[in-house]
Amino acid sequence: NAADWRGWNIHADGYPNTTAMDKFAELLEEKTGGEISLQMFHGGTLGSQPDAIEQVRLGGLEIGNFNLGPIGPIAAEANVVSLPFIFKDVPHMFRVLEGEGGQVIAEGMAAKGLVPLAWYDAGARSFYNGAKPINTPEDVTGMKVRVMNNDLYSGMIAELGGNPSPMAFAEVYQALKTGVVDGAENNWPSYESTGHFEVAGFYSLSQHLIIPECICINADVYNGLSDEMKAAVTEAAVESADLQRELWAAREATSRKMVEEGGVVVNEIADKGPFQAAMTPVYETYLAGNPDLRPLVDLIQVTE
Amino acid sequence: MGLFVLLGFFALCVIIGVPVAFALGISAMAAFWFEGLPLMIGVQRIISGINVFSLMAIPFFIFAGELMFHGGIAARLVRFASAAVGAVRGGLGIVNVFSSMLFGGISGSAVADISALGSILIPVMKEKGYDADYAVNVTVTSSIAGIIIPPSHNMIIFAIAAGGGISISKLFLAGVLPGLLMCSCLAIAAYLVAVKRGYSAEVFPGWTALGLSFIGAIPGLFTAVIIVGGVLSGIFTVTESGAFGAIYAFIVTLLVYRTLTWENFRTAVLQSVRTTAMVMILIACAGAFAYMLTFYRVPDKTATLLTTLTDNPILILLMINIVLLILGMIMDMAALILICTPIFLPVAISLGIDPLQFGMILMVNLGLGLCTPPVGSCLFVGCAVGKLPMETAVRTIWPFYLAILAALIMITFVPAVSLTLPGLLG
Amino acid sequence: MTDRPIPSGDTSLLSRMEVVLDGLAALCRLITGVALVVLTVIFGWLVFGRYVLNATPTWVEQAALLLVMTIAFLGAAVGIHENTHLSVAAFRTIAPRWMRTLFVVVTDLLLAGFGLLLLWQGTKLTMFKWGSMIPLIQLPEGLRSLPLTVGGGLILIFTLGHLMRLMAGRDPRRDTIG
Ligand code: NA
Ligand code: NA
Numbered sequence: 001n002a003a004d005w006r007g008w009n010i011h012a013d014g015y016p017n018t019t020a021m022d023k024f025a026e027l028l029e030e031k032t033g034g035e036i037s038l039q040m041f042h043g044g045t046l047g048s049q050p051d052a053i054e055q056v057r058l059g060g061l062e063i064g065n066f067n068l069g070p071i072g073p074i075a076a077e078a079n080v081v082s083l084p085f086i087f088k089d090v091p092h093m094f095r096v097l098e099g100e101g102g103q104v105i106a107e108g109m110a111a112k113g114l115v116p117l118a119w120y121d122a123g124a125r126s127f128y129n130g131a132k133p134i135n136t137p138e139d140v141t142g143m144k145v146r147v148m149n150n151d152l153y154s155g156m157i158a159e160l161g162g163n164p165s166p167m168a169f170a171e172v173y174q175a176l177k178t179g180v181v182d183g184a185e186n187n188w189p190s191y192e193s194t195g196h197f198e199v200a201g202f203y204s205l206s207q208h209l210i211i212p213e214c215i216c217i218n219a220d221v222y223n224g225l226s227d228e229m230k231a232a233v234t235e236a237a238v239e240s241a242d243l244q245r246e247l248w249a250a251r252e253a254t255s256r257k258m259v260e261e262g263g264v265v266v267n268e269i270a271d272k273g274p275f276q277a278a279m280t281p282v283y284e285t286y287l288a289g290n291p292d293l294r295p296l297v298d299l300i301q302v303t304e
Numbered sequence: 305m306g307l308f309v310l311l312g313f314f315a316l317c318v319i320i321g322v323p324v325a326f327a328l329g330i331s332a333m334a335a336f337w338f339e340g341l342p343l344m345i346g347v348q349r350i351i352s353g354i355n356v357f358s359l360m361a362i363p364f365f366i367f368a369g370e371l372m373f374h375g376g377i378a379a380r381l382v383r384f385a386s387a388a389v390g391a392v393r394g395g396l397g398i399v400n401v402f403s404s405m406l407f408g409g410i411s412g413s414a415v416a417d418i419s420a421l422g423s424i425l426i427p428v429m430k431e432k433g434y435d436a437d438y439a440v441n442v443t444v445t446s447s448i449a450g451i452i453i454p455p456s457h458n459m460i461i462f463a464i465a466a467g468g469g470i471s472i473s474k475l476f477l478a479g480v481l482p483g484l485l486m487c488s489c490l491a492i493a494a495y496l497v498a499v500k501r502g503y504s505a506e507v508f509p510g511w512t513a514l515g516l517s518f519i520g521a522i523p524g525l526f527t528a529v530i531i532v533g534g535v536l537s538g539i540f541t542v543t544e545s546g547a548f549g550a551i552y553a554f555i556v557t558l559l560v561y562r563t564l565t566w567e568n569f570r571t572a573v574l575q576s577v578r579t580t581a582m583v584m585i586l587i588a589c590a591g592a593f594a595y596m597l598t599f600y601r602v603p604d605k606t607a608t609l610l611t612t613l614t615d616n617p618i619l620i621l622l623m624i625n626i627v628l629l630i631l632g633m634i635m636d637m638a639a640l641i642l643i644c645t646p647i648f649l650p651v652a653i654s655l656g657i658d659p660l661q662f663g664m665i666l667m668v669n670l671g672l673g674l675c676t677p678p679v680g681s682c683l684f685v686g687c688a689v690g691k692l693p694m695e696t697a698v699r700t701i702w703p704f705y706l707a708i709l710a711a712l713i714m715i716t717f718v719p720a721v722s723l724t725l726p727g728l729l730g
Numbered sequence: 731m732t733d734r735p736i737p738s739g740d741t742s743l744l745s746r747m748e749v750v751l752d753g754l755a756a757l758c759r760l761i762t763g764v765a766l767v768v769l770t771v772i773f774g775w776l777v778f779g780r781y782v783l784n785a786t787p788t789w790v791e792q793a794a795l796l797l798v799m800t801i802a803f804l805g806a807a808v809g810i811h812e813n814t815h816l817s818v819a820a821f822r823t824i825a826p827r828w829m830r831t832l833f834v835v836v837t838d839l840l841l842a843g844f845g846l847l848l849l850w851q852g853t854k855l856t857m858f859k860w861g862s863m864i865p866l867i868q869l870p871e872g873l874r875s876l877p878l879t880v881g882g883g884l885i886l887i888f889t890l891g892h893l894m895r896l897m898a899g900r901d902p903r904r905d906t907i908g
Contacts, residue, residue: 012466013650043645045598051352058858060345073862073871144786149865154788165786166866168357171541180541195463195470320833321822322840323815325806330844344858347851351878354802360794363801364773367766540777547773570763577762580798581805582815588802693819 002035005221007063008052010044015189016251017120017213018042020244021065024215027236032229038063053216057113062221066114067122067213068105069148077108080296083283084156085276087210087300090124096303097212104296115222116214117237121248124207128191129183130176133267134204137161137278146172146184155282156208160275176200185209192255203259203266206275215240307600310335314593318678325582329589335596346592353591354584357543362419363580364546368527368553369423370572370579375557375564377524381424384521386432387514390506394498396429397442398491404446405453405487418447418682419579422689434503436690440697444686445704446490448671451637452664453483462641462663466649470659474726478660481721482668486711493707523556582688586681603631603640607647617655621716624648625669632673633680640670661715661722668712672705744898751891755811758804758884765797789867796873803881810841811888834896842889848882855879 007025011017025038046052046061049070055061057074072079080086087093096102097119106116127134127145134140141161147153149166157164165181175181177199184196185208191197215237225233260266269275287294313334317327329350336346371377389395403421422443429439451458459479463470509517530545530552540548557564597603610623628648631640644666652662674682677698687694715721776790809815822833852875860872895901 012645041598046595047349047352051348054348054859055345058342058344060341073865142784144780149792151865151868154866163780163784163786164788165780166788166791167541168791171357171543175541180539193463317837317840318817319821320836321817321819322837323809323817325815326841326844327817330840333844333847343847343851344855347848347855347875347878350848351799351875354798355795355874357791357795360769360798363766363769363798367770539781544773544777547770548777550770551774573763573766574759577759577766577801577805578809578812578814580766581762581802581809584798584802585806585809585815695819 003037005036005038005062006046007038007040007065008044008046008055008061009040009042009065010049010052011065012043016244016247017065019247020120020240021215023243024063024236024240027239028233031232031236035229036233053114056216056218059218059220062218064216065120065213066216067211069150069211071109071114072150072152075105075108075112075114076290076293077105077296079150079152079290080105080293080300081211082150082152082209083286083297084152084208084279085272086297089207090121090210092303093210093212094119094121096300099303101296101300101303104299109216110219113219114216115219116216117234118215118241120213120215120241121245122211122213123187123189123248123252124205125185125187125209125211126204126206127183127185127208128196128200128203130179130200131182131202133202133265134206135267135269137274139204143183144181146175146181152282152286153209155285156279159278159281172196173199188252188255188259192259197259197262197264201264203264205266205268206272208275306335306338306596307602309338310593310596310600314678324678324684325586325589328586328593332589332592332596335599336592339596339599341599346595349592349595350588353588359584359587361543361546362583363576364543364550366419366423366579366583367572367576368546368549369419369421370576371550371553371557371564371569372524372527373423373427374568374572374575375553376561377424377527377553377557379428380517380521380561381524384514384517384525386506387509387517390432391508392495393505394495394503395505396425396432396434397438397494397498400425400429400439400442401446401449401487401491401494404443404449405483418443418685418689419583421447422686423579426686426690430690432506434498435501436692437697437700438497438501438503440686440690440692441701441704442490442494443690444675444682444697445701445708446487447682447686448668448674448708449483449487449490451667451671451674452479452486458637458641458667458670459663462645462666466645466659466663470663475660475663477725478664478722479667480725482664482711482715485714485721486668486708489707489711490704493703497703523560527552527556579685579688583681583685586684590681603644603647606631607651611651618717620651620655621657621665624651625665625712625716628666628669629672629676632670633676633678637670637674637681640673641666658719658723660726661719664715664722665712668708668715672708672712675701675705675708744894744900747891747894751811751888754884754887755808758808762801762805762808765800769794769797769801792864792867796869796877799874799877803877804884807845807881807884807888810885811891834901835893838889838893838896842886842893845882845885845887845889848878849886850882852876852879852882 007021009018009021021040021042025040028036028038044052047055049066052061052064053066053070053074056064068078068081072082081093087096097105102119109116127140129143129145132139137160140157143162144165145157145162146167147157147164154164154166167175167181172181172184173195176184176196183200185206186194186196191203197203217233222230222233256266283297287297310331313331314327317330318324322330332349333343333346336343385399386395389399392398400421403425426436426439426443430436459475463475527549530548554564606627610620610627613623614620628644631644648666649659649662653659674680677683677694683694683697687697690697772790772793776787780786806815822830825833855875856872856879859875860870862871863869864871864874892901
């Protein structure tokens, strides 16, 4: 091989992303005529997600399968997808990413040393808790909700009248069980695989955050490729993304079935309007601090 | 070749007497350099080794332990304990084991257990005429009960590494009996060694003295109530309970016992940061070392080797145990759970082993690894707390290793030990 | 080592250096001690905030990580000055005296090199990360690698102090350690 690459992925074997990243490695070798090989390190064994992002930017790793959430603090454009309720649903998110909006985000990331090659599905995150179904923002009022480390997520809970509680992921199960926090939020597969459904049995389909994932490559490595190689690498990534989205849909269905059989009460939220309305201050504060991003936010909101 | 640089440098550093933490860091950096990796990533790994929120409990438990020790709580606790069971040979050894069972069960962290109980019990055991190596050995080996007895952060890491499908509550239930079994084996070992060494049993001081020592110990015992009760009732997370343990110990020694002088407080703080820094720098540098082991695919290659050797289930299980023990000796627990689970769990399931039981086998193995040189954080902390050179402690630790191994063999070959409770209550 | 014999009235460069190093170590101990107390207090505040104010302070977790880093890396450097780190002394003990000296010198050189490396690469990493912010406390990400960088510099300084004492024949470790 002319080049031996190394890639990072946080998920364990059998997870849609893991299978798809292995497929990417296989396609990469095939499409580049054996010029490039990729050695995948699954299960986050080479570090946490923010660390791996840094490793790809520094050139210690060539490839990573990253969620855009932790890329937000590095590339401001990527943080836009962390605005609550910015996407109507998953298909809307993909329409944005595959259009002009995706272009803007990709350029912002490339300027920070990360070139996204293709977009993966990570579903939608919804609220869950142990007390009651959530139907209106008032149901969140007074609730201690675990959030990931991002000012937008804590701002979201605060505006809904809840008490945002950042907490290490590993502590959440016990915290839910004992009531240190009342609820948390995540997608179907994580809600199921972490066992959180055992201790927080009300899952309300708020779908407040739809944050995509991507296959990223180190910018210097990418820019050093010939046009032909660039095309081959991108093609391999896009084909692996097609597989990932298929596997993801199946995995979501399995997880949903598992937690429903486990006795979880699932509810649709009939009117998400009040939730979206409550987010106005979050958007205002965010855009006041990042005025350059207003066109991107507008662009996403007008994308059909 | 790169792996040779990593391990060779490490061995060389250890032999010439470089502190083990720095030996890990230096050899990892040599391997980073050898592979042409950016050295900044080596620095990142060292930082990330301790940029972990769950580790935050460590300084708190160390601090609470130091305050309890320098402020006089520990002395009263031990006065009571030795009044109660001092009349048994090796009484304090057995007290040590069972307090780990309770305390470690709550904290879920072996290192925190040693920091807290070790700082109290080791000095007292020495004072009562127990040899330092015995005190350290009992403390170190019994601390791994905390990993097995629920709740346990490491169990959650295991469930996540297994990629879902394992119920965490069942996993917690599965840990109860193996934990009790391990503690019983250790208590027997503690008793037998005490008899062998001829530690004199103390004279039973009578019921009145026992009662008085109990009353004197109540405010101190309440520290445990704060920590246990706080976590079980859901007022605190484990980390917060550590901080409150320290705050409570401060208040009790200052206002109730009135034994905390400024000088004692200062000593407690300085001793705590000294121990904390030693533990943390080791975990930090082990992070960089583990990265390079993963880079060289050491765990993967080990697993491949294993399955090409034999297809006899009992032999494979035995070999998995041996491999885990060896890896546990040279790597950190959390990293190993994440690396080994995806490799060994499918092998185990294909042999018809329940994932819950496999989880217990993994925990006990890696837990034992925490008590072994050259990379054993529990052993390091225990030796640091007991102010004992590691090789002195290791020379006499084997009866306790045997006790854990006995428990491990039963857990490995008798599925009911792990599966009975989850089956009944799950 | 604080109990090293210093002849009275000795104002040589070496003695003055030792006073400076002891002072530096004392300053680090003070900083780490204060960090531990602050760490404990902010967790008290966290729980108070959650239950009494019903507003969990969201900055505690990230701030706590920075404080622990400070304790770890400054404390590790002080540990070098005080020779409190754990090492395997068995081989030094059985080695002949000349080899023991060699072991000590090589150890110090490796430690000095390691300190220098942390200082150098830590500075680069700190600068690389300075532009992005740690979520929820809005402080530069670079602060995360600053304690390591400073600690690396201190490890270098304290180890050089060891080496200078060693060359002056006043290092206490050659016989006590090992
Ligand atoms: Na113990
Ligand atoms: Na070990």
